[in-house]
Amino acid sequence: MREVGVLGIGQTPVGEHWGRSIRDLAAAAARAALDEAGMARVDAIYVGNMASGLLCGQENLATLVADAAGLLPAEAVKIEAACASGGAAIRAGYQAIAGGSHERVLVVGVEKMTDRVTDGVTAALATAADADFEAAHGASFVALNAILMRRYLDERRVGREAFAPFAVLAHANAAKNPNAFYRQAISAAEFAASPAVAEPISVLDSAGICDGAAAVVLAPLDVCRGRGSETRRPLGVRIAASASATDTVALGARRDPLVWESVAASARKALQQAGVGLKDLDFYEPHDAFTIVTALSLEACGFADRFAAVDLAKEGRFAAGGDLPICTLGGLKGRGHPVGASGTYQFVEAVLQLRGAAGEAQVPGARLGMTQSVGGSGSVALTHILEAV
Amino acid sequence: MELPRFHRLRRSYYRLEGTRCPGCDERHFPPRSVCSRCGLSGLEPQRFSGRATLYAATRVTQAPRGHASLAPYAVALVRLEEGPLVAAQLTDVGEEPLPAGTPLEMVTRKVRDAEEHGLIVYGYKFRPRLEEERP
DSSP states (O other): OOOOOEEEEEEOOOOOOOTOOOHHHHHOOOOOHHHHHTTTTEEEEEEEEEEEHHHOOOSHHHHHHHHHHTTTTTTTEOOBBBBBBBHHHHHHHHHHHTTTSOOOOOEEEOOOTTSSSSHHHHHHGGGGGGGGTTGGGOOOOOHHHHHHHHHHHHHHHHOGGGHHHHHHHHHHHHHHOHHHHHSSSSHHHHHHHEEEEEEETTEEEEEOOOOOEEEEEEEEEEHHHHHHHGGOOOEEEEEEEEEEEEEOOSGGGOOOOOOOOOHHHHHHHHHEEEEEEOOOOEEEOOOOSSHHHHHHHHHHHHHSSSHHHHHHHTTTTTTTTTSSSSSOOEEEEHHOOOOHHHHHHHHOOOOOOHOOOOGOOOOTTOOOEEEEEETTTTTTEEEEEEEEE | OHHHHHHHHHHHHHOOOOEEOOTTTOOSSSSOSSSOOOOBBBEEEEOOOOOEEEEEEEESSSSSTOOGOOOEEEEEEETTSSSEEEEEEOEEEEESSSTTTEEEEEEEEESOOOTTTTTOOOOEEEEOSOOOOOO
């Protein structure tokens, strides 16, 4: 296995890009990453995307992206793992370099959600669940997460305001990220007054529907080191770990739906691979599609005991300046959640933190960070650990 | 949902048929081909009683395409008497959320809007149990 490094990153701002198609967004992020890497060609392209078929009527997406970005005839394939597609595409790129199949790969996470009106987007997102036994019965993606949050509130005996700190910190951090969709701070009082989408989940518990693309160029680490002085990168970044794990697609088939085994297993494998402990991490980018997902992920990874994530959040432990900053550039909630692109955005943001290039959102002295992309309601998880070198 | 898929699912949707493992006696709903507990193949059909209790529920106001005529509606995870935890809509309930543990029973109702081919999909939903079993 070869060590894998990051040669370039790129991203489009996250938002409602009415005038830009899925190919325009992907090509823009790809060109930005290639320009930063100082490269015109790659051996292969891995496109992380959840639902281009349903949202844009477009499959064969990776070839379209290769064409739009001017990278033909490079090998290109779409990687799909529901909302974790962006993380899964990073892992595919990592494996291609680590295993020696390729010397230079481009990973692009992209999702174009605003080509559809809301009921179509809701139906597309519901395909991450069990089609025959969840989605067909009207269990939308938000509904399944709402059931989990209701149960968490019941078992923990707290009100939904216990989840306010997660949304408040995400928005506070997004305000410092020029590429974030929701760049306004919110208060706990605004969170409390937010209307329900599927009770107890409100608008401010939820990452919004939006468009965006983020891209990464990966290469063997020795190449990245050698090129350090030629590019704008002040520091190199290596992928210290890449790990994935799965759980049942249907929530009901789990022994305990509030214990996310896929997240736990992928984090455990990643930490072991990197040879580090949770306490060594300078920041963590969870898959905060809903505030309940943040809490369950923190607990599954072991950052918090069962039902204790809300208590630690209340103490400010996860906010900027806390002992484990999360969602440092806004997370899915504040930056926005173009689903199949989110895992790639997390990775790009982690690289910015480790280069010391995160601007106002910089975690001081960040050397080691963990990103985690989760698909379905905890059914597939991708965990990456990145290190400044 | 079009006819071939619905036809394949009819036993589960109409009479809550799942599977039972002859090796370890685990009951599954939805039905499986390989036991989730012991890995055995060759599972037997298992018809569930339809008696259940509520795990947790929510109320969907922004319905996905195919469910607009039913919205707002309650959807829940319910614990079948025989063990499995199942996602299903609740029916004959008001706007107030039901507490966890509420006794429920299966009924057959329309689960989706009729789509362009005109097929109306019927299947299981759960309502608060009408009558408690007498001792």
